[in-house]
Amino acid sequence: DAGITQSPRHKVTETGTPVTLRCHQTENHRYMYWYRQDPGHGLRLIHYSYGVKDTDKGEVSDGYSVSRSKTEDFLLTLESATSSQTSVYFCAITPGTGGNEQFFGPGTRLTVL
Amino acid sequence: GIQVEQSPPDLILQEGANSTLRCNFSDSVNNLQWFHQNPWGQLINLFYIPSGTKQNGRLSATTVATERYSLLYISSSQTTDSGVYFCAGDTGTASKLTFGTGTRLQVTL
Numbered sequence: 001d002a003g004i005t006q007s008p009r010h011k012v013t014e015t016g017t018p019v020t021l022r023c024h025q026t027e028n029h030r031y032m033y034w035y036r037q038d039p040g041h042g043l044r045l046i047h048y049s050y051g052v053k054d055t056d057k058g059e060v061s062d063g064y065s066v067s068r069s070k071t072e073d074f075l076l077t078l079e080s081a082t083s084s085q086t087s088v089y090f091c092a093i094t095p096g097t098g099g100n101e102q103f104f105g106p107g108t109r110l111t112v113l
Numbered sequence: 114g115i116q117v118e119q120s121p122p123d124l125i126l127q128e129g130a131n132s133t134l135r136c137n138f139s140d141s142v143n144n145l146q147w148f149h150q151n152p153w154g155q156l157i158n159l160f161y162i163p164s165g166t167k168q169n170g171r172l173s174a175t176t177v178a179t180e181r182y183s184l185l186y187i188s189s190s191q192t193t194d195s196g197v198y199f200c201a202g203d204t205g206t207a208s209k210l211t212f213g214t215g216t217r218l219q220v221t222l
Contacts, residue, residue, distance in 0.1 A: 033208075033209070035210075040214060041214065042117075042201075042212035042213055042214045042215055043199070043210070043212040044212070045209055045210065045211075056207075058209060059114065059211075088154065090156065092210075094208045100144070100161075100208060101144075101146060101158065101161035102144075102146065102201075102208055102210060103158060104148075104156040106154075106155060107154055107155075107156075109154075
C-alpha cells in the first residue's frame with residue numbers, strides 16, 4: 001500500500017461546471033502524477049509534479065490544470081467540464097527521485113453529462 | 114513519445130494453462146513496469162523490470178532492453194488472474210509512463 005487516496009471516488013457532473021479531483025499521499029513522495037484511462041487507450045499522462053509548486057504537462061493536458069501547494073496533495077481541475085472528459089482518473093506516485101517504480105491510487109470515475 | 118504495443122489484445126485460457134504476454138517498445142526505456150488491473154479497476158504492480166528476469170510465484174517477467182521488448186509469463190493460470198495486463202515504460206527522467214493498450218485475459222473453469 002503506497003498510501004495514496006483519491007477523492008471523490010465517483011462523481012457525476014454537468015457540462016460546463018468546474019470539477020476538482022484530489023490526490024492525497026501520506027509518505028512525502030516527491031513525484032505525483034495524474035493519468036486518465038479510456039477504453040482502447042490504456043492510461044495517458046495528464047500532468048505531473050516534481051515538487052511543491054513544480055508541475056509540468058503530460059500527453060493530454062488540454063482542458064486540465066493542476067496545483068500542488070503542499071507535498072501531500074495534488075489537485076486536478078477541470079475548469080469547464082466537457083463530455084470528452086468522462087473517464088477514470090488515476091493518481092500515482094514515484095517514491096524516489098524519478099526513474100523508480102510507480103504506484104497508483106484507486107481511481108476516480110468521473111461522468112460529465 | 115514512445116509507442117508501446119502489447120500482444121495479444123485478448124486471451125481466453127482454461128484454468129491451469131500457461132500463457133505469455135508480450136510488450137514491444139519503439140525506443141529504449143529507462144523504466145518498465147507490468148500491471149494487472151483487476152475487475153474492480155484496481156491497478157496492481159506486478160514487476161518493475163527495466164532489464165533481466167524476475168519471478169514472483171506463478172508469474173515471471175523478462176525484459177530484453179537491447180531489443181526493446183518484455184515478456185510476462187503466467188503459469189498454471191487461475192480465475193483470479195482474469196483482468197487486463199498493462200506494460201508501461203518511460204524514456205527520460207521523472208518516470209512519465211507511456212502505457213500499452215493492454216491484454217485482456219479471461220481464465221475460465
